[in-house]
Amino acid sequence: MNEDILFSPFTLKDFKLKNRIGVAPMTRMSSIKDSIPRQDVFDFLISRAQKNAALVYTEAIVTDYECSQGYPGQARILKEKQIEAWKPVVESIRKEGAVSIMQIFHCGRMAWPEINPAGRVIAPSPVAPSQDNPLTNSPYPIPEKIDLLEIEQVIEGFIDTARGAVAAGFDGVEVHGAHGYLISQFLSSYSNKRTDAYGGSIENRYHFAHEVIQAVRGVVPDDRLLTFRISNWGVADMEVSLFESREEYEKIIQMLSKEPIDAISVSTYKYADMAFGSDMNMAQITRGVTSLPIMICGGIHDRASAEDAMKDADIVLSAKSILLNPDWVEDVKAGKSLPLHKSEDANIAYTDTPLP
Numbered sequence: 182m183n184e185d186i187l188f189s190p191f192t193l194k195d196f197k198l199k200n201r202i203g204v205a206p207m208t209r210m211s212s213i214k215d216s217i218p219r220q221d222v223f224d225f226l227i228s229r230a231q232k233n234a235a236l237v238y239t240e241a242i243v244t245d246y247e248c249s250q251g252y253p254g255q256a257r258i259l260k261e262k263q264i265e266a267w268k269p270v271v272e273s274i275r276k277e278g279a280v281s282i283m284q285i286f287h288c289g290r291m292a293w294p295e296i297n298p299a300g301r302v303i304a305p306s307p308v309a310p311s312q313d314n315p316l317t318n319s320p321y322p323i324p325e326k327i328d329l330l331e332i333e334q335v336i337e338g339f340i341d342t343a344r345g346a347v348a349a350g351f352d353g354v355e356v357h358g359a360h361g362y363l364i365s366q367f368l369s370s371y372s373n374k375r376t377d378a379y380g381g382s383i384e385n386r387y388h389f390a391h392e393v394i395q396a397v398r399g400v401v402p403d404d405r406l407l408t409f410r411i412s413n414w415g416v417a418d419m420e421v422s423l424f425e426s427r428e429e430y431e432k433i434i435q436m437l438s439k440e441p442i443d444a445i446s447v448s449t450y451k452y453a454d455m456a457f458g459s460d461m462n463m464a465q466i467t468r469g470v471t472s473l474p475i476m477i478c479g480g481i482h483d484r485a486s487a488e489d490a491m492k493d494a495d496i497v498l499s500a501k502s503i504l505l506n507p508d509w510v511e512d513v514k515a516g517k518s519l520p521l522h523k524s525e526d527a528n529i530a531y532t533d534t535p536l537p
């Protein structure tokens with residue numbers, strides 16, 4: 182492999198990335214007032230663009246004021262004031278020559294009713310996640326089965342939020358279909374027990390993702406990016422394989438490949454882990470069935486791991502390493518010895534201590 186591939190440009194649709202390294206989406210829970218993040222959280226995103234990340238994802242933005250929110254202090258982009266707050270952030274990222282993408286999502290059964298105006302939890306089926314809510318140390322409530330009218334309303338929330346991201350000037354939008362949140366809940370037979378057009382066969386379970394992607398693309402112009410994030414794990418179902426088999430995952434990637442999206446972002450615990458009992462990792466399996474650009478994330482912490490992960494992907498994303506080390510991109514370039522962080526190391530992200 183070309184030694185400098187990590188630091189070579191990559192063309193993502195009409196956007197030229199200056200290298201193959203991006204900031205993964207990271208929720209910061211700082212939007213206590215008006216669903217607008219704290220200034221130091223904005224500054225963090227800008228600083229990573231200044232420090233040579235080619236691509237900057239925002240934290241996951243919740244899509245409505247009803248029941249999409251899973252964590253306190255999550256941001257929204259539905260009101261003029263919220264859109265205005267993001268505009269200078271997008272501008273600054275662009276000025277640094279980086280591409281900005283806003284991630285949007287609905288928590289579904291991972292919502293926390295007390296912090297949602299509607300005080301309800303909705304999901305494909307009345308099945309709660311297997312683990313407790315880490316913030317309350319109590320079980321998640323059993324969700325209400327989302328009805329057909331609510332499905333339409335939830336999709337409206339995705340549309341309005343994507344519109345907000347476009348109005349703020351973002352280069353793209355990411356539909357968060359990973360980590361056991363609403364879209365992922367529909368995809369997985371583990372959480373989707375429906376017998377209507379949204380459940381049962383893989384095609385039916387995929388139907389909701391399809392509708393969300395189509396609806397969001399309808400308001401994200403062709404000259405902007407639309408990406409989709411996927412994972413085989415959920416934050417409150419850590420040990421569960423959300424897809425029943427490699428074949429099922431491959432089928433979903435094939436269906437995604439027919440959508441008007443510009444890249445698939447594959448999220449793993451550790452990019453190199455073999456998946457579905459095979460001798461291939463998630464990126465390799467994904468590569469085998471799609472020609473869309475692939476982003477890979479999970480445990481990429483130094484030059485060796487980044488180069489290794491790039492063998493089967495086009496872009497590498499970092500969360501913890503780039504969160505904790507402002508010079509991470511340059512340190513990777515220099516081939517410095519860098520730590521592989523544990524989840525707890527990132528807890529500072531949820532405090533109001535500004536990051537370095």
Ligand SMILES: Cc1cc2nc3c(=O)[nH]c(=O)nc-3n(C[C@H](O)[C@H](O)[C@H](O)COP(=O)(O)O)c2cc1C
Nearest residue numbers: 205206207208240241448479480499500501527530
């Ligand atoms: C503080 C923090 C917040 C996160 N928030 C999100 C999020 O909002 N959306 C998302 O898709 N992933 C989120 N993740 C997961 C990361 O994007 C990434 O997939 C994961 O941390 C593995 O990458 P890493 O080994 O480079 O940290 C978060 C991770 C951390 C550490």
